[in-house]
Amino acid sequence: MSQAHTPRQIVAELDQFIVGQAAAKRAVAIAMRNRWRRLQLPPELRKDVTPKNILMIGPTGVGKTEIARRLAQLVGAPFLKVEATKYTEVGYHGRDVESMVRDLAEVAAGMIRNQLRQEVQSKAADRVNDRLLDLLMPAPKGWEPEDAADQERKQRTREKLKARLIAGDLEDRMVEVAVEQKTASPVAMFGAPNMENLDGDLQSFMEKLMPKSTQNRSMTIREARQVLMDQEADALIDRSIVSEKAVELVENSGIIFIDEIDKVSSPQSSHGPDVSRQGVQRDLLPIVEGTTVNTRQGAVRTDHILFIAAGAFHQSKPSDLMPELQGRFPIRVELTDLTREDFLRILTEPKHSLTRQYTELLQTEGVTLEFTADGLDAMAEIAFQVNRTTANIGARRLHTILERVVEEVSYQAPELDSKTYRIDAAYVHDKLGPIAQQEDLSRFIL
Numbered sequence: 272m273s274q275a276h277t278p279r280q281i282v283a284e285l286d287q288f289i290v291g292q293a294a295a296k297r298a299v300a301i302a303m304r305n306r307w308r309r310l311q312l313p314p315e316l317r318k319d320v321t322p323k324n325i326l327m328i329g330p331t332g333v334g335k336t337e338i339a340r341r342l343a344q345l346v347g348a349p350f351l352k353v354e355a356t357k358y359t360e361v362g363y364h365g366r367d368v369e370s371m372v373r374d375l376a377e378v379a380a381g382m383i384r385n386q387l388r389q390e391v392q393s394k395a396a397d398r399v400n401d402r403l404l405d406l407l408m409p410a411p412k413g414w415e416p417e418d419a420a421d422q423e424r425k426q427r428t429r430e431k432l433k434a435r436l437i438a439g440d441l442e443d444r445m446v447e448v449a450v451e452q453k454t455a456s457p458v459a460m461f462g463a464p465n466m467e468n469l470d471g472d473l474q475s476f477m478e479k480l481m482p483k484s485t486q487n488r489s490m491t492i493r494e495a496r497q498v499l500m501d502q503e504a505d506a507l508i509d510r511s512i513v514s515e516k517a518v519e520l521v522e523n524s525g526i527i528f529i530d531e532i533d534k535v536s537s538p539q540s541s542h543g544p545d546v547s548r549q550g551v552q553r554d555l556l557p558i559v560e561g562t563t564v565n566t567r568q569g570a571v572r573t574d575h576i577l578f579i580a581a582g583a584f585h586q587s588k589p590s591d592l593m594p595e596l597q598g599r600f601p602i603r604v605e606l607t608d609l610t611r612e613d614f615l616r617i618l619t620e621p622k623h624s625l626t627r628q629y630t631e632l633l634q635t636e637g638v639t640l641e642f643t644a645d646g647l648d649a650m651a652e653i654a655f656q657v658n659r660t661t662a663n664i665g666a667r668r669l670h671t672i673l674e675r676v677v678e679e680v681s682y683q684a685p686e687l688d689s690k691t692y693r694i695d696a697a698y699v700h701d702k703l704g705p706i707a708q709q710e711d712l713s714r715f716i717l
Contacts, residue, residue: 276346278304287622288341289334290666291613295604298325299342302577302602306524309575321574324559324599326532326589327581329606332665335581339528348524349379355535355580358551368554369564372573375525376566380517387513388504395503400436402499403492406446407432442493449485450498514568521568525576529555533582536591552593559599609658609665614651617666618642625673633677636684638692640677645696650676653703676702 281300282293289296302323309320327335336352343350353371388395408429435441490498535551558564561574580600589597609617618626619642626647630640654668676699680692692698 276303276307281342281345284345285338285341289337290616290620291609292334292338292606295327295329295334295338295606298602298604299338299579303342303346306577310523318574321561322577323602324578324580325602325604326600327579327604327606328584328589329581330583330585330608330663330665332663332667333606333609334666335606336528336530339526339579339581343526346524347382348526349375349382349521350526350528351375351378352528352530355529355531355551355555358535358554368551368558371527371529372521372558372564372571372576373566375527375576376517376521376568376571379520379525380513380568383513383516383520384505384508387508391504391507392500395500395507398503398507399496399499400433402503403436403446403495404429404433406448406495407436407441407444436492442491444492445489446492446495447487447489448495448498450488451485517568518566518571522572522575527576527578529578529580531582532580532592533584533587536582536584536587536589549593552596556593556595556599559596608663609655611651611655614654614666614669615647617669618647618651625669629673629677633681633684638680638684638687638690640680641691641693643693643695646694646699649696649699650703653699672703678702 278297278300281303282296285296285300302325305320305323309317312320327338329335340350340352342348351371351374353374358368408425432441558573559578561572564571564573578600589600589603618624626640626642630642633640650669650672654672657672658664658668676694679702680687
């Protein structure tokens with residue numbers, strides 16, 4: 272992470288996308304800055320400075336996941352969201368807890384691969400042009416000797432074709448390209464349902480044993496260019512470098528967001544579902560404390576991965592977690608319920624606010640939406656009231672409300688004569704009033 276990202280600057284960036292929740296934003300901003308600070312320490316001290324993991328407590332739809340996701344995008348960190356409930360009943364229907372680290376390593380490998388593709392793009396483009404020329408001027412079947420005049424004539428033709436190819440004059444010409452076909456997974460071929468739990472080297476070995484097949488597909492040069500670019504870029508990238516950098520990125524910058532942690536927190540019990548929940552906590556503990564996980568990219572140490580856990584804690588409380596696990600999440604932040612004013616701000620303030628999204632979508636049809644102040648107030652009030660009287664799903668309620676408000680315009684947009692629509696309070700109440708007033712109906716529709 273760049274030194275330029277101070278905690279204040281991180282919070283300012285997050286403010287562009289997420290309304291309120293200042294305490295949570297400050298906590299993650301400090302955690303990110305501490306990562307940079309750690310990298311400035313001497314190596315012998317650096318290895319002992321572990322991240323201060325964060326526990327976010329708050330109802331659904333108030334921004335817990337979005338804060339973590341936007342933070343990772345801002346600092347360029349590999350990010351993975353998992354749900355704790357996926358790891359219940361391990362050995363029966365659940366997933367191995369270590370799979371989260373393996374999945375994060377794949378995310379990091381994808382990021383590194385994209386970075387390296389940018390570096391080899393120029394060289395790959397030259398190789399793509401050569402392959403396209405070969406497709407446009409296929410070699411004759413069999414061996415046929417050519418004299419100097421034939422070779423010179425062929426070279427002149429190739430140069431002319433290359434000039435037209437680079438100029439874009441041949442983009443609609445059809446060519447046949449060999450495309451690699453996806454084969455059956457190791458699970459299907461080897462009957463290994465727990466393939467993901469195997470050692471990383473063994474996974475790679477088994478994948479190499481799987482047969483690869485190609486199929487010729489007819490496509491335009493425009494389409495072929497992208498297919499060949501992917502093939503050539505991958506051929507120019509050293510896989511060992513991808514793996515090495517991916518492991519380093521995960522170990523120093525990785526973020527794992529564990530949602531619904533409250534669903535596996537419960538008082539200790541000797542029987543019933545609590546046994547499974549306690550098992551998930553016990554499996555999570557070494558990962559969070561620091562262990563080595565074998566992945567396809569190599570062995571990954573989890574000591575310095577930042578873990579952010581989140582939960583509503585309606586039926587339980589953080590103290591119901593195992594004491595050892597509680598100690599690994601020393602930073603506790605509580606996210607508050609959204610107020611009517613928060614809903615109003617969410618509709619307008621974020622960089623990619625919901626109203627802007629709908630406005631831009633319909634503008635592609637030549638339809639202009641105008642959201643008036645009283646119309647925005649009406650939607651915020653309805654969202655607030657429906658959340659109070661039915662299930663509280665936070666800001667997600669606004670997605671449903673806006674969809675209902677613009678549904679008719681969106682459906683008729685291509686055939687509308689009038690291309691400007693004002694979404695005012697009267698319009699909002701006309702579309703939502705009867706539904707919002709009937710609690711039973713709003714429970715299922717809004």
